[in-house]
Amino acid sequence: MSNNNTGNTQHPKRKPVVLMSMGAQERKGHDYQVMTKKYMSPLVEFAGCVPLLAPTCFGTADLEQYLSMVDGVYVTGAGSNIDPTLYGQENLTPDKAQDQDRDQFDLPLIRAALARGLPLFGICRGMQELNVALGGDMHQKLYEVDGLNDHREDDTTPPAEQYADIHAVRLVPNTWLAELMGQEEIPVNSLHGQGIKTLGKGLQALAHAEDGVIEAIHLPDQQQFTLGVQWHPEWQAAQNPHSVKLFQAFGAACRKQAELHNGELKPV
Incomplete structure (x- = not known):
């Protein structure tokens, strides 16, 4: 019997795996756990990572098992606010x-x-979660604080x-983010x-x-990549070089983490 497998087949290297927590959404009387595609796309396309979606409705009993399976954590935006209590x-x-x-x-x-030393990237609500998780607090109505602008979108527009x-x-x-962006200001x-x-x-503003x-924000005293941004770099990231740089930097950190824990990334 002939065998077409010559032993020279190239297997793709294992990509870093990144944990993404899902959120609750009710549809027609059913409870869903959801994650928006726009958050996953640049993680796959520019960070070069594989998303692992974790439902948040079953508590934290399996949290350590989830973390043992991944090389980074990515907490995204959502339509909900953090419970202020x-x-x-x-x-x-x-x-x-x-x-x-x-x-x-x-x-x-x-x-x-x-x-665990895992790279962490937070967007919008995810940045706010990072702040609250480490003991910070929030302006619940930024638009009512004297001297601050209204940062909300017009949700009646496309x-x-x-x-x-x-x-x-x-x-x-003189921060790593300023060096990565290569300029003093960026539009968001x-x-x-x-x-x-x-x-x-431990958090500092970037x-x-x-x-x-x-x-x-970031954690300058943490060795691993940590970043939270209040804007939405995931939106049409392919058209925004600043967004591409952010996701590429996160992906590089996740690959480094995978190599540290697994040695050279093995073919699967």
């Missing part, structure tokens, strides 16, 4: 949706991921208008009604909006 405030936005299952999953997830670049963020000089979109008030333990609102 988790940072010591009463709820000032009762009309806004909450997702307490996600809160109860993501905050310990972030702390455990940091303890998505392309909502996600259009609307203001600049100034990068903190803005779709958030809440923002960081007090930074959590960028500010024109009114001083914190737009990017």
Whole structure:
């Protein structure tokens, strides 16, 4: 019997695996766990990683098992606000949706991921979760704080208008993010009604909006990649070189993490 396998077949290397926590959504009387494609696309296309989606509705009993399977953690935006009781405030936005299952999953997830040395990337709600997980708090109504701008989108307009670049963020000089971007300011979109008030333990700002609102944060004392951004770099990332750089940097950190834990990435 002939055998076409010559032994020279090239197998693709194992890609880093990145944990993404899902959120709750109700549809026609059924409870769903969801993740928007726009968040996954640049993780696959530019970070070169494989997403592992974790439901948040079953608690944290399996959290360590999830983390043992991955090389990074990516916490995304969502339409819900973090429960303000988790940072010591009463709820000032009762009309806004909450997702307490996600809160109860993501905050310990972030702390455990940091303890394991896993790269961590947070977008919008994900950046806010990073701050709250480390003891920080939030402006629940950024648009009512004296001296600050209204950073919300006009939700009556098409998505392309909502996600259009609307203001600049100034990068903190002499930081790795400023070096990565290669310039002092970058244009960003803005779709958030809440923002960081007090930074959590160990966090430092990497960028500010024109009114001083914190737009990017990191943990300078952590060896692994840590980044939270308040804007949405995932939106049409292929058309935005700044977004591509962010996802490529996160992907590189996840590959390094995989190599540290597994040696050379083995073919599968």
